[in-house]
Amino acid sequence: MRHLPTLLMALMLAAAPAAAQQLRVGYVDMKVVLDRAPQVLAGRDQLDLEFRARNDAIEFQEKQMKVMEERLQKGDIAEDSRTRLERELRETRRNINRQKEDLRDELSFRRTEEVQKLEEQINQAVERIARDNGYDLILSSPVIYADPSLDITQLILDQLQQEYEADQREGSQR
Numbered sequence: 001m002r003h004l005p006t007l008l009m010a011l012m013l014a015a016a017p018a019a020a021q022q023l024r025v026g027y028v029d030m031k032v033v034l035d036r037a038p039q040v041l042a043g044r045d046q047l048d049l050e051f052r053a054r055n056d057a058i059e060f061q062e063k064q065m066k067v068m069e070e071r072l073q074k075g076d077i078a079e080d081s082r083t084r085l086e087r088e089l090r091e092t093r094r095n096i097n098r099q100k101e102d103l104r105d106e107l108s109f110r111r112t113e114e115v116q117k118l119e120e121q122i123n124q125a126v127e128r129i130a131r132d133n134g135y136d137l138i139l140s141s142p143v144i145y146a147d148p149s150l151d152i153t154q155l156i157l158d159q160l161q162q163e164y165e166a167d168q169r170e171g172s173q174r
Contacts, residue, residue: 014030027146028126029153031121034115034155037122043114051107058099065092125159 034040068089072082128153130138139146 003141023137024133024135026130026133026135026148026152026158027143027150028138028140029151030122030141032153033122033156033160037118037160039118039121039160040115042164043118044111047107047110047114049140051103054099054103058103061092061096061099065089065096068092121163122156122160125156125163129155129159 068085071077072085073091077085126138126140129135133152133155135152135153138152
């Protein structure tokens, strides 16, 4: 018990440099990273190619539907033909709506899948920037407030750009 004051003093002296050292904090706006990272943009282009044929088919069906609607508006067709055309128009409209919903769902799923693949790479880029620049803590959005001077989003985007370019060079050498 009589060594307690000495022990407390030793602990305080040991903790003093750590307390005196200022904590270095950075902030990453993940929305900006996910909007601008070259890996994300390339993934979007890939998804556009993947889903373009289905989207074009839907657009073609919409044009056919418009022609049917115009034909009905003219009113110069027999009643039985009109009934058949109205039925075909309803079926086409339902089919288009179903296809659009399926396409939207699948595209959303694939976007999420692509972002999850990139999450690891983004996290590694953040860790690398933090270590290389002496950050003790990196926060990501959403946060209630972050001073703009803490924002290291551009550093992360630059790192991801370098990695993307390296991957492209490596891919072209294969």
